Amino acid sequence: MGKGFDGEVLVKAEKVVKSFPGVWEHLILDHVDFDVRAGEIHALLGENGAGKTVLANILSGFYTLTEGQIYVRGRPVTIKSPKDALRHGIGMVHQEFTLVPPLTVAENVALGLRKYSSFSFPIREVERRLRELSERYGLRVNPRARVEDLSVGEQQRVEILKVLYWEPEVLILDEPTSVLTPEEVDDLFRVLRNMADEGKGVVLITHKIEEVKKVADRVTVLRLGKHMGTMRVDEVDEERLLKLMIGDVEPFRPTRTRVKQSSKPVLRVEDLHVVGSEGVEAVRGVSFEVREGEIFGIAGVAGNGQRELVEAITGLRKASRGRIIIMGRDVTNRSPREIADLGVRHIPEDRRRTGVVEGMTLGENMILRDYRSQPFSRLGVLNLKFIGEFTQKMVKEFEILAPDIWETEVRILSGGNIQRLILARELWREPRLVVAFHPTYGLDLKALRHTHNIFMKLREKGTAILLISEDLDEIMSLSDRIGVMFEGKLVGILDAEKATIDKIGKMMTGIYAE
Amino acid sequence: MRERLLKVLRKLSESLIAVVIGLLGGAFLMILYGYDPWLAYRALFTGAFGDLSGIFETLAFATPLIMTALTFAVGVRAGLFNIGAEGQMYLGAMGAVMIGGALSLPPGIHLVAATLFGMLLGALWSLPVSALKIYRGVHEVVSTIMLNWVAFWLVMYLITYHFAEPGRAERAVPAQETARYQIIGASLTTVIFVVIGFALLTYFIIWRTTAGYELRLVGYNPEAAQYAGISSVKATYLSFFIGGLAAGLAGASQVLGRPPSWTVYATMGNLLNLGFEGIGVSLIGRNHPIGIIFAAIFYGGLVHGGRFMEFEVGVASELVRAINGIIIIALSIPEIISLIGRIVRRRRE
Numbered sequence: 118m119g120k121g122f123d124g125e126v127l128v129k130a131e132k133v134v135k136s137f138p139g140v141w142e143h144l145i146l147d148h149v150d151f152d153v154r155a156g157e158i159h160a161l162l163g164e165n166g167a168g169k170t171v172l173a174n175i176l177s178g179f180y181t182l183t184e185g186q187i188y189v190r191g192r193p194v195t196i197k198s199p200k201d202a203l204r205h206g207i208g209m210v211h212q213e214f215t216l217v218p219p220l221t222v223a224e225n226v227a228l229g230l231r232k233y234s235s236f237s238f239p240i241r242e243v244e245r246r247l248r249e250l251s252e253r254y255g256l257r258v259n260p261r262a263r264v265e266d267l268s269v270g271e272q273q274r275v276e277i278l279k280v281l282y283w284e285p286e287v288l289i290l291d292e293p294t295s296v297l298t299p300e301e302v303d304d305l306f307r308v309l310r311n312m313a314d315e316g317k318g319v320v321l322i323t324h325k326i327e328e329v330k331k332v333a334d335r336v337t338v339l340r341l342g343k344h345m346g347t348m349r350v351d352e353v354d355e356e357r358l359l360k361l362m363i364g365d366v367e368p369f370r371p372t373r374t375r376v377k378q379s380s381k382p383v384l385r386v387e388d389l390h391v392v393g394s395e396g397v398e399a400v401r402g403v404s405f406e407v408r409e410g411e412i413f414g415i416a417g418v419a420g421n422g423q424r425e426l427v428e429a430i431t432g433l434r435k436a437s438r439g440r441i442i443i444m445g446r447d448v449t450n451r452s453p454r455e456i457a458d459l460g461v462r463h464i465p466e467d468r469r470r471t472g473v474v475e476g477m478t479l480g481e482n483m484i485l486r487d488y489r490s491q492p493f494s495r496l497g498v499l500n501l502k503f504i505g506e507f508t509q510k511m512v513k514e515f516e517i518l519a520p521d522i523w524e525t526e527v528r529i530l531s532g533g534n535i536q537r538l539i540l541a542r543e544l545w546r547e548p549r550l551v552v553a554f555h556p557t558y559g560l561d562l563k564a565l566r567h568t569h570n571i572f573m574k575l576r577e578k579g580t581a582i583l584l585i586s587e588d589l590d591e592i593m594s595l596s597d598r599i600g601v602m603f604e605g606k607l608v609g610i611l612d613a614e615k616a617t618i619d620k621i622g623k624m625m626t627g628i629y630a631e
Numbered sequence: 632m633r634e635r636l637l638k639v640l641r642k643l644s645e646s647l648i649a650v651v652i653g654l655l656g657g658a659f660l661m662i663l664y665g666y667d668p669w670l671a672y673r674a675l676f677t678g679a680f681g682d683l684s685g686i687f688e689t690l691a692f693a694t695p696l697i698m699t700a701l702t703f704a705v706g707v708r709a710g711l712f713n714i715g716a717e718g719q720m721y722l723g724a725m726g727a728v729m730i731g732g733a734l735s736l737p738p739g740i741h742l743v744a745a746t747l748f749g750m751l752l753g754a755l756w757s758l759p760v761s762a763l764k765i766y767r768g769v770h771e772v773v774s775t776i777m778l779n780w781v782a783f784w785l786v787m788y789l790i791t792y793h794f795a796e797p798g799r800a801e802r803a804v805p806a807q808e809t810a811r812y813q814i815i816g817a818s819l820t821t822v823i824f825v826v827i828g829f830a831l832l833t834y835f836i837i838w839r840t841t842a843g844y845e846l847r848l849v850g851y852n853p854e855a856a857q858y859a860g861i862s863s864v865k866a867t868y869l870s871f872f873i874g875g876l877a878a879g880l881a882g883a884s885q886v887l888g889r890p891p892s893w894t895v896y897a898t899m900g901n902l903l904n905l906g907f908e909g910i911g912v913s914l915i916g917r918n919h920p921i922g923i924i925f926a927a928i929f930y931g932g933l934v935h936g937g938r939f940m941e942f943e944v945g946v947a948s949e950l951v952r953a954i955n956g957i958i959i960i961a962l963s964i965p966e967i968i969s970l971i972g973r974i975v976r977r978r979r980e
Contacts, residue, residue, distance in 0.1 A: 433857060454860025463858070471858045476851040476973070481844070485859045494841050501839070524635050 122334065122349065124155035125190070127318045128176060128207060128287050133185035135171055135342075145171050148185070149344040151337055153287050153318035158309055160333035160350070161322045162362055164561030165533030166518055167339040169322045170212070173289045176320075177209035178202035208285035210276045212292045218265035222258055223247055226279050243282075250281050254311050255304075270301040277308070288312060289320040294328060298418075306332045324561055326358050338362055363562050382406040382442075383550050383581035384430070389439035391425040398437070399425035401605035407550070407581040412572065414584045414596030414613075416621050422605035423585045424466060427554050430583070431463045432456040443550060457486065460549035464539055464556045468532070472539045475528040479519050482527050483508045483542055515541040516567070533560050544571055551575065551582045557591060569595060589618055603627045642917060645965045653958030660954055661946065671944040678939030679932035687817035691889065693931030694823045695720070697830055697924055698881035699909025702874035704918040706771070707970070708837055709870035710850035715760055715775030716878040717906025718782030719753040723882025724895045724902055725786045726752035728794050728803045731810030731887050732894060741809040746825065746883050753879020756782060757871040765864050771871075779906070783899065790897045805886075805894040812888035822888030827924060829880060833873060834920040846870055881905060914963035914970075926962075933958060 135146040146168045153159050161169045174180040176187065178199040186193055189205045196202050202209070216225050223244045244260040251258055256274045264272060273293060280288060290309075294302045309319050309332060321333060329336050329350060336353070338345040338361040345361040384407040393399030399422040407413040417423055428434035430441055432453035441449045448456050457463075465471040473482045484504055487493050492503045508522045515537045519525055527535060536556075544551065553572075557565040572582055572595060586592050592599055593616065600610045601624040608624050658668035679689045699716040706713030730736070731745030760778065763769035790803040797804075812820035837843035842865075849856045849866035856863060885902055886894055895902060908930070916926030937951040946954075 431858075432860075452860060452862075453857060457860050465858060470852070471854050474848055474852040474855045477847065484844075485848075485855070488841055488844055497841050499839055499841060499844060524638060 122154070122157065124157060124316070124318075126152050126154050126188075127190060128153045128205075129188040129191075130172070130176060131186045131188070133172065133175060133187070134183045135168070135175060135180065136183050145342050146175075146182075147342045147344075149339065149342070151176075151344075151347070153320055155286070155316045155318055156313050157334040158313050158319045158321055158332055160329040160336040161320055161339065162324065162326065162329055162336050162358065163339035164324055164362060164563065165531050166341065166561075167362075168342040169324075169339055170291055172339070173209055173291055173320065173322055176202065176287075177207050177289055179209070203280075203283045203285060206284075206286035207289070208280035208283055208287070209289040210273075210280055210291065210293060212295065214272050214276055216264045216272060216275060219263060221261050221263055222267075222275050222278070223260040225264055225275060226260075226282055229279060229282075246282065247278055250278055254281070254308050256281075256308055270297050270304075273297065273305075285317070287318040287320065289322070291322045292324070293321070294323065294325070302328075324362075326355050326362070329358065330355065340364065359562070381409045383409055383444060384583060385440075385442040386426075386430070387440040387442070389426070389429060389441065390437045391422070391429045391434060392437050393422075393425045399605055400429065400436075402439070403602075403605070403607050404439075405600055405607060405610060407583050409581055410576055410579045411597045412576055412582040412584055412595050414586065414592035414599045415602055415607075416586070416589060416592045416599055416625060417602035418625055419587055421602045423554070423602055426602070427463070427466070427552055427583075427585060430456075431461065431552055460546075462486070462543040462546075462548040462551050464543055464551070464553040466554040468535050468539055473527050473535055476526055479512070479517070479522040479525060479527055479530075479538065480504050480508045482538060483511055483522075486542055487546075511538075511541040511545065514545075516564075517541065533564055536560055537564060540568055540571065544575065547575060547578055548580060551580060552585075553582060554585045555587065556584070557586075557588070589621060592621075593618065601625055642965070646915070646917075646962060649962045649964060650958065653961035656957040656961060657954035660950065660957065664947075664950060666944060666946050666950075671940045671946050674939040674943040675933070675936035677936075678943075679936030684817045685935065687815060687819040689928060689931040689935045690823055691817060691819040691931070692934045693924075693927040694819075694826050694888070695881040695884050695905045696909055696912045696927040696930055697826050698877040698884070699906045700912035700916060700923045700927060701830055701833055701877040701909075701920060702881075702906075703910045703913040704916070704920065704923060705833060705837070705846075705870050705874045705877070707913070707918045708850050709846045709866050710853065711764075711867065711870055712772050713757075713760070713775060713871060713874050714772060714907070714910060715757060715778055715871075716874065716881070716909050717904070718775070718779035719756045719875045719878035720882035720906045721782040721786040721899065721902060722756045723749040723753035723879030724886050725789060725794075725882070726750075726879065727806065727810075727883035727886035728790070728895060731806035731883075732804035733794055735807065736809065738809040741807070742812065742887065745806065745810045745887055746822075746880070749883025749886070750876045750879035753877075753882060754872050754875030757875030757878075758868075761868045761871040765867055786895070787897055787899065790895060795897070796894070801898070802892065802896045803894045805892065810887055811893060812884075814890060818890050820888035820890070822884045826880065826884060829877060830920045830924055833877070836873065837920070842869055878906060878909075881909070911959045911963055914966040915959065917966050918970075930959070 129152040131150055132148045133146050134144055134148055136144050149172060151172060161172065163169045171180060175182045178196045178201050181197065187196060188194065194205055196205060217228065223240055226247060227240060227243045247260040250256065256278055258271055258274045258278065264275060293305060297305060309321065313319050323329060333350050335347060336350050336358065337347040338358065340362060387404050389400055389403045390398060391400035403426060405413065415423060425434060429436045432451055435450050440447055443456065443459050443461060446459065469475060484493050488499065492500055494500055505522060512519060512522065517537045518534050519530055557568050560568065576582060584592065584595060596613050598610055598612055599616050599621065600607045601621055603625060604627065654672065661668040661671055678685055680686055699720060702716035703713060726749035727745050730748045736744060756778065760771055760774045763774050764771055794803045796802055812822040814820050837846065845861045846866040846869055848861055849863045853863055882902065892901060912926045912930050913923055916922030933955045937955055940946040940951050941948050
């Protein structure tokens with residue numbers, strides 16, 4: 118730690134301005150300064166839409182800057198393309214993977230190397246170099262493995278190796294931890310430290326303060342495109358970072374009013390069995406109830422049947438055995454529409470793929486649930502005027518950042534804004550039952566609190582909420598009761614008051630059942 | 632509003648650049664073969680748009696293409712690659728012959744009945760495609776191509792053996808006087824208003840109704856559609872059905888609204904390829920009903936004006952077609968790129 122403070126400045130960005138004229142009114146980056154030194158891990162901290170990724174994309178040649186100047190080792194340069202950036206020694210690992218699944222690791226790496234002809238590239242040499250690199254940095258990947266057989270964490274290592282192959286001096290990683298398990302995160306941080314120790318400059322984009330504290334030497338905070346400051350991590354505390362990042366916001370304590378404990382179940386699941394996509398039984402005999410005004414949390418490591426459970430409840434997947442009863446009606450294996458019509462809303466796990474239609478506009482996405490009902494449409498004809506006003510209202514209420522409701526495709530919105538869109542659409546009508554899958558995943562703190570507040574309000578009004586999350590803090594702070602899922606079964610249901618992180622953690626790993 | 636204007640302007644400028652590239656490519660070909668491209672292009676444009684009868688003729692060529700292009704476009708909107716306009720159009724023409732040529736009905740009713748029956752046959756011909764797709768997962772490219780050939784031989788059989796004009800066995804009985812659209816000028820008839828009306832109606836259905844919303848939703852993201860409780864079955868049927876109606880109207884328009892023959896030749900000479908040309912027109916028109924109208928007029932101009940290149944400058948007719956081809960390809964490129972982008976994105980997901 119701390120080795121990089123006096124290292125040479127490898128890359129420096131001075132007064133960088135980025136605007137997207139015609140799309141965004143305000144500046145995406147507003148005279149931002151940033152520099153990376155040899156031997157340091159420099160965190161770029163900010164909420165969704167703060168401009169972290171845009172700044173990184175400018176440094177790595179994916180965007181061009183509107184104003185400002187970039188220096189590499191003190192020399193002013195113009196970076197026109199990612200190749201340009203790599204030649205200047207700047208490489209970036211994107212949040213979303215760009216790998217070809219049927220090809221091997223080595224082949225994927227070789228794809229980016231133009232110096233070989235189309236018909237022959239010395240794949241052996243690539244493999245050898247990859248082995249060397251993985252050893253040097255502790256990035257364990259078999260160069261001959263097919264990418265489609267790799268876990269997400271391994272795929273990310275391939276992405277990093279792809280960039281390392283170019284021997285960059287500065288490596289930028291955009292939210293690399295969002296797809297990783299805690300152990301994989303630790304592994305990754307070790308790798309990053311190795312690189313810094315070797316004299317590289319590492320830029321870590323994140324919105325998690327604890328990651329900054331854990332691994333970074335210096336931190337630059339951005340808020341809505343503005344540079345809020347750059348400082349040494351050992352000289353700043355979490356609270357200060359939080360303030361810089363989100364401004365002055367009350368610390369969050371979900372106000373738990375005592376809700377008249379109704380015993381009326383809204384959702385009842387009885388001995389449910391569901392077969393997953395791989396043909397293996399993923400849910401194996403699950404039974405529980407969610408009552409009016411209750412938040413029922415389901416904790417568990419991803420892949421223990423949560424997805425299949427949610428899909429069965431919302432009608433997206435057939436149950437092979439058991440019953441699902443919503444509001445006293447047996448809805449086992451009914452269509453998603455029939456279930457939705459009972460007042461069930463669903464915040465899906467994969468927001469971009471399932472939750473929205475990326476090629477359609479904000480207004481069109483906002484009516485996904487309600488387009489058939491008046492006044493959204495009448496006699497099969499859409500009421501565009503009303504839809505526009507409604508969307509405008511939702512945009513305001515849920516603070517969705519979008520340039521325009523009719524012309525902008527949802528594709529260009531950031532993940533957090535897409536999640537706000539989904540929350541607005543699913544929750545505005547005060548549904549009877551909400552099935553929320555990772556509802557705050559990837560949201561910044563402000564949005565996360567907003568969401569939690571909505572959940573608490575809905576709960577007071579009698580909505581039953583089934584909350585599935587890997588975030589134990591979220592489960593613990595919101596739920597009235599907590600069920601833990603392990604290998605397709607509910608290994609236990611605890612009252613929130615009696616639950617401890619330790620106990621739940623043990624149940625999640627199957628060590629302990631109740 | 633400004634956003635929309637910018638978007639339209641961007642698409643328009645892309646298309647204009649494509650036109651210039653296409654024309655340059657054609658010019659290059661002509662220079663290669665020793666023709667004067669300037670004279671040739673002047674002949675093309677004055678022939679197609681230079682006087683009223685030229686414009687009428689251009690519009691007459693555009694009429695069926697607006698409809699067959701619409702078939703493809705409505706498919707694309709639902710995420711389908713419907714290239715069955717060709718066969719459905721044959722059936723549409725056949726339907727028009729059956730009612731308009733072989734039957735005698737009171738004026739007014741006769742024209743309407745013949746038109747509707749043609750459209751209906753076209754739409755019916757699309758039903759097996761939807762059903763195969765929905766129940767057996769047969770890709771529409773395979774089924775439409777096969778059905779195109781079935782339609783070709785079926786219609787040829789019907790014309791030759793059951794609906795041939797007495798004394799002129801090479802063609803079907805022409806539409807009777809009571810089943811003909813009024814001639815506006817040259818070979819343009821009032822059927823063009825029906826065609827444009829249908830294109831506008833389709834626009835309305837796709838962008839202003841819940842059914843069209845569902846159709847586009849399924850086309851963009853089947854997974855999100857399922858999540859929203861929308862069945863892709865309905866959207867698939869609707870898309871193929873509208874497409875079939877449009878292709879049927881294209882065929883009927885050539886019988887009921889295209890002098891001087893007012894009928895179908897047993898060789899299908901006057902229909903052949905109108906369905907496939909519609910795909911190009913649709914791409915030029917950005918798969919948008921309004922864009923398609925202009926694209927078809929442009930295309931009609933190339934076809935009609937191309938003849939003037941031939942007999943005024945002497946450019947060989949094969950070369951005229953090659954030049955037109957270059958222009959069409961250049962014009963299709965922007966939309967093809969975005970279409971491929973969409974397919975790739977979906978694959979990746």
